[in-house]
Amino acid sequence: MxxxxxxxxxxxxxxxxxxxxxxxxxxxxxxxxxxxxxxxxxxxxxxxxxxxxxxxxxxxxxxxxxxxxxxxxxxxxxxxxxxxxxxxxxxxxxxxEGELSTNPLATMKKRKTEDRAVSVEVDVLNALLTAPNQNTFVGLRDYTLILLTLDTGIRPSEGTKLIPQDFSASLREIYVPAKVAKGRVARTLPISEATTKALRKLISVRAPEWDDNIPIFCSYEGRPLNRHTWGDRVEIYCKKIGTHLRPYDLRHVFALEFLRNGANAFATQRALGHATMEMTRRYVALVNSDLKAEHAKASPVDRLIKSTKAKRNTKV
Missing domain, CATH: 1.10.150 (DNA polymerase; domain 1)
Known part of the structure; x- marks a missing residue:
């Protein structure tokens, strides 16, 4: 204390x-x-x-x-x-500490923020994945981190701290230790075959002198990759393909697509590492908004009613 x-x-x-x-x-x-x-x-x-x-x-x-x-x-x-x-x-x-008698912000309330739906077309994501030059260590690293984020929704601050021991190729899993996880609760994330293959390749080209405490996603000199540097890297690729995305947007893409493709809210919460359902509910709400928009465009009842009204007007 x-x-x-x-x-x-x-x-x-x-x-x-x-x-x-x-x-x-x-x-x-x-x-x-x-x-x-x-x-x-x-x-x-x-x-x-x-x-x-x-x-x-x-x-x-x-x-x-x-x-x-x-x-x-x-x-x-x-x-x-x-x-x-x-x-x-x-x-x-x-x-x-006895240095202030009152807190000038004690009663100040947060401003309401709009839920930001990051819906990215498949061709844009494909262009982003092809932007890094995988013939270089840095390009392969960037490609693999983009792929991992889209595959698991891992936070940039978590992904950049992973070390080789956190990756299991045989189980196709990434382990996020408590000391790395934002909420200080460890979790295990299943990964796809493509992500497993990319991680194995990236780890295989590490410098022989690097020890196991050097992060998977590091500089070509073995230095840790921070979130600001990673943000700059993503910005370079986005300018190259003519779009604008932040590293965290890839996490949003995962959450929305995960739900749209049938995952339930509790599985999404565990994957994202949310301590409560509050943040997860925002993604669910956005997906529900998508459904409402699609329903408004494609409801069979609306089409039937319009068709019936048109026939009646024709008879009149």
Whole structure:
């Protein structure tokens, strides 16, 4: 637990926010076991606030004014919600440490986000899969990670941390360890024959000097592949084929197609690694919306009624 300091209402006696942030990140890593990407997001979000408002830590009123102006920017709802959650959690820690008496974001609500249906045509996905040059290590790596994501819905942050021991060619499975999984719950994902073949090929061309802790999806020098670099790689391929997709969109494609092709919601939840059904229900709702749209276009009853009305009008 965080150690409690005495309340320090005057700016001159308060601990510097940078020191608090360092302690906060260490606390989150030890107590909550969150991953490095999330820690980096906390660090970046808090630093951005104080970069824009250097005097925000001078007083609680100055902090409140700065936070309100910071969140009043014209930003997308997901960006707003991320800033809100990260800053509110940091301020809560500051209260526990006795550095703040109130949380300026305690009652602030998230903005409503629209469910983003990522429906991609088969020919676009085929073009994306053929874009990487599989004659190079980097191209083969990119092809295999695209294929794995479309096959399992694995998160980019999970896929890039997998090591060779997490892959079983004989069982055609990928194991996502708890330390890699976003929700810290391990899961095993079945994979197709094509994905198994691609993974076997990628692992077979690894440098002989690399040990088993080097990730499957690494740079040609054996360095870990982070989500930002992976995002840049996908963007290069998308520009090449004239489309726009993010790495996470491939996860959405898997979820929607998995459901459309007959998988039930519980199987989808397990595959995606959702802790609750809340996120999975969004995909189900999108698929149901697809069904409604198709029904509106192809309902036999609508066609029969229209045909009957047309005949009646002809007789009149």
């Amino acid at each position: 965080a150690r409690l300091r005495s309340i320090k209402p005057t700016a001159g006696n308060r601990t510097d926010w940078r020191q608090l942030l360092t302690e906060f990140l260490a606390y989150k890593k030890l107590e909550d076991g969150i991953g490095q990407y999330t820690l980096d997001d906390y660090d970046r979000t808090v630093n951005l606030l104080f970069k824009r408002f250097p005097n925000a830590w001078d007083s609680e009123q100055a902090l409140k004014d700065a936070v309100m102006e910071h969140l009043a920017q014209d930003i997308a709802p997901p960006t707003f919600n991320n800033r809100l959650v990260y800053l509110r959690t940091f301020f809560k820690y500051c209260i526990n």
